[in-house]
Amino acid sequence: MKILIVDDSTVVRTVVKQALVMAGYTDLAEAVDGLDALKVAKTPGTKIGLYVLDVNMPQMDGITLVGEIRKFDSQAPIIMLTTETDKAKMTKAKELGATGWIVKPFDAEKFIGVVKLFVKK
Numbered sequence: 015m016k017i018l019i020v021d022d023s024t025v026v027r028t029v030v031k032q033a034l035v036m037a038g039y040t041d042l043a044e045a046v047d048g049l050d051a052l053k054v055a056k057t058p059g060t061k062i063g064l065y066v067l068d069v070n071m072p073q074m075d076g077i078t079l080v081g082e083i084r085k086f087d088s089q090a091p092i093i094m095l096t097t098e099t100d101k102a103k104m105t106k107a108k109e110l111g112a113t114g115w116i117v118k119p120f121d122a123e124k125f126i127g128v129v130k131l132f133v134k135k
């Protein structure tokens with residue numbers, strides 16, 4: 015199952031990717047913002063099994079992206095990985111269909127623990 019990592023920070027995408035690869039997840043895709051993520055997710059033949067989304071991104075933020083993903087994919091879990099601790103934003107993301115919320119700084123062990131709940135290798 016493909017995991018799509020969406021973050022405007024190259025460093026964060028790299029760190030997340032490394033954690034996933036080290037845990038044995040190799041079917042990975044990346045996007046730099048919400049619009050880019052939709053392009054990747056809607057590519058014919060692509061089936062995303064798990065979304066990992068940043069909140070604050072240019073062009074389309076992670077909260078809006080949750081709503082856009084849910085228009086065509088009601089199943090795949092969506093994990094928000096963010097420095098954002100704003101309760102209103104968390105609530106909004108949940109309402110739109112986000113599955114979980116992990117606060118940065120990135121803790122690889124904690125993150126992989128959550129991924130394991132959702133994705134079989």
Ligand SMILES: [Mg+2]
Nearest residue numbers: 022068070071
């Ligand atoms: Mg960001």
